[in-house]
Amino acid sequence: MKRYIKNFWVLFLILIIFGLGVAGVAGYRSSHPKTGFVRGNKEAKTDERVFDYGELLSEDEEAALRSLIAQAEDECGCDIVLVTLNREIGGEWNGLRDWADDFYDENCFGYDAAHGDGCVLVDNWYSFGDYNGDTWLSTSGRVENKYSSDDIDELLDDVCGVVNSNPYEAYKLYINGVKKHMLSGSPQSLRIPWIIVVIIALVLSGLYFLIHLYTKQAKDTTTPLTYVTGGSPVEERHIDQFLTKTVHKRKIETSSGSGGGGGHHISSGGFSHGGGGHHH
Numbered sequence: 355m356k357r358y359i360k361n362f363w364v365l366f367l368i369l370i371i372f373g374l375g376v377a378g379v380a381g382y383r384s385s386h387p388k389t390g391f392v393r394g395n396k397e398a399k400t401d402e403r404v405f406d407y408g409e410l411l412s413e414d415e416e417a418a419l420r421s422l423i424a425q426a427e428d429e430c431g432c433d434i435v436l437v438t439l440n441r442e443i444g445g446e447w448n449g450l451r452d453w454a455d456d457f458y459d460e461n462c463f464g465y466d467a468a469h470g471d472g473c474v475l476v477d478n479w480y481s482f483g484d485y486n487g488d489t490w491l492s493t494s495g496r497v498e499n500k501y502s503s504d505d506i507d508e509l510l511d512d513v514c515g516v517v518n519s520n521p522y523e524a525y526k527l528y529i530n531g532v533k534k535h536m537l538s539g540s541p542q543s544l545r546i547p548w549i550i551v552v553i554i555a556l557v558l559s560g561l562y563f564l565i566h567l568y569t570k571q572a573k574d575t576t577t578p579l580t581y582v583t584g585g586s587p588v589e590e591r592h593i594d595q596f597l598t599k600t601v602h603k604r605k606i607e608t609s610s611g612s613g614g615g616g617g618h619h620i621s622s623g624g625f626s627h628g629g630g631g632h633h634h
Contacts, residue, residue, distance in 0.1 A: 394470075410477075415522045433471065451617075452622060455623075473532060475489065477521075492628075506630035
């Protein structure tokens with residue numbers, strides 16, 4: 355009995371130490387968002403992130419968006435670029451897609467390396483038809499891999515639902531949306547209250563103690579001859595004889611592809627991008 359109590363406390367202490375370690379690391383990362391991300395791109399042509407060629411924003415709004423982007427980039431480890439336009443671009447969706455990809459490539463954006471982790475939202479207000487303009491999101495690196503076509507549609511739905519009435523708020527939704535999505539499922543966003551760790555440790559230790567105590571009591575009530583007729587064991591000999599062998603073969607179809615995320619394609623510069631677009 356004393357041995358099991360000792361094991362109980364040993365297991366309990368191990369779980370407590372492990373749990374507090376996990377909670378400590380998670381809490382530190384939550385309060386130090388730069389942990390784990392180091393900017394490695396030394397080739398970027400510019401540090402600018404807000405290019406208001408369409409003249410939709412005030413100087414104060416541009417400054418606020420730059421500050422918001424800088425914080426988001428440090429937290430999620432990817433470049434976040436915004437471009438507004440008011441110009442005709444031929445080729446319909448392919449034209450806007452190519453413009454966005456080329457803008458990203460030519461400026462060598464990417465948090466980890468040139469043409470690496472990041473995205474650019476190009477919002478073109480050139481009016482035609484029943485729409486005020488078109489928006490295209492071009493993704494690269496980790497952002498391309500993280501964003502599926504559905505994820506891109508959801509983000510652009512949020513942006514385009516607001517942009518006609520309030521471009522500044524729409525672009526904030528873009529920046530915060532990218533940061534939130536890139537951090538989803540990341541240990542950096544994990545916070546474990548210490549009391550939860552203690553409760554889990556107590557429950558697991560209690561189960562360990564009860565299971566082993568029950569097993570010990572069960573062993574004490576039986577002997578090797580408890581269920582042997584006549585008190586003497588009788589050994590019966592069994593032989594498994596291999597007679598025939600039948601083998602069934604089935605071809606497993608596989609598929610191959612490159613890249614990931616939504617709208618994967620290769621830009622004119624030869625770099626991998628994902629992306630998607632909406633009218634507004």
